[in-house]
Amino acid sequence: MPRLGLTTTSVVGQGAELADEIGFAHVSVTTLARRLGIRTASLYAHVQGNDDLRTRIALLALQEMADRADREVAGRAGVDALMALGDVYRGYATEHPGRYDASRLPMDPSTAATSAGPRHAALARAVLRGYDLDEAQQVHAVRLLGSTFHGFVSLELAGGFAHSNPPSQESWAAILSSLDLVLTSWSTA
Amino acid sequence: MPRLGLTTTSVVGQGAELADEIGFAHVSVTTLARRLGIRTASLYAHVQGNDDLRTRIALLALQEMADRADREVAGRAGVDALMALGDVYRGYATEHPGRYDASRLPMDPSTAATSAGPRHAALARAVLRGYDLDEAQQVHAVRLLGSTFHGFVSLELAGGFAHSNPPSQESWAAILSSLDLVLTSWSTA
């Protein structure tokens, strides 16, 4: 019996690919083992179980998104940075729908604290540096960005805008412009 | 053995209550049967199975939200109607977190078409009547409302804003005002 040389990293990576192919909801130790051509029990050498596997995929997705956002937001400011950040989330969700779903998995606080979650919050605050907001408004603005980005992307991913005109890209552009308008008006208020 | 006189309606209603108590993710024929004090197999006389049960809970939640929104939006216009609609979704999610989660369950198109989903779209368009938008902008605006409401509510429900100051209520008020500002600016553009 030939060995595949699996590691926790490679197993989680294959799990992420599987999520993009069949949907995160259908990812489990059984479906992943089937895809890898090994027995379900063999996976327990690399992950602690079903929950551990799914949590690790979620952590991977959060990290990949944060990495991408770091690259895209760097060197941009104001509305350019805002659009870049939004496009990262939307683009990642389009390219990796299963991974994006995974990233929304609720985690216990200790796990969430060690995830890339705080990096995302920092990214949002970095974008807001281009707008002149005081401390109190900044928290609201971070929440506004999170709500709007996540709301649009998850509705689009769930097919809420499918098969209806105009294409969702136009709505996305309109929404990004609206966010810019709101943030600009807050700074002058 | 005493009979409980269960019906499909009562079973689904109890399922919705159970969802609010233990989370929609944990609702199944087994957990519901345990709560009702009957055997799992007995539920199959009232629902077709696990998926059918969960779908029916989702349909119930969509309908309850639409009913509530109808009542609250009636007789209001402009920013009052906008806030009323938003508060319906947020309030329903707070009171019935399990049901709200259920309402986000992806359904096949034929089921979705017979759900209260279209009523929600009509409600959003009704609110937008208070703003002077042309046809093309109206679609974008419907999507903006859906994205923002759902995005904020689901982040709040997932605990994204928990334990951080200022309280999420303040952010919610700020976001509703921002929506009003955006819609007003679109109508004058």
Add this chain to the structure above:
DNA sequence: TCACATTTCCTAAGGAGATTAGGCAATAAC
């Protein structure tokens, strides 16, 4: 009131997924 049809909930059984325990063979170390 009584026979009978219907309905409600039951027991029994099979199948699939999650998990643990322990074995054997392929790799790595010396």
Add this chain to the structure above:
DNA sequence: GTTATTGCCTAATCTCCTTAGGAAATGTGA
């Protein structure tokens, strides 16, 4: 080349989902 490690295996248990068929409670007609 012998030995230790480790990767993947089989086997077994538990829980959940689902179907099939039975028994008792309810409703219906005389």
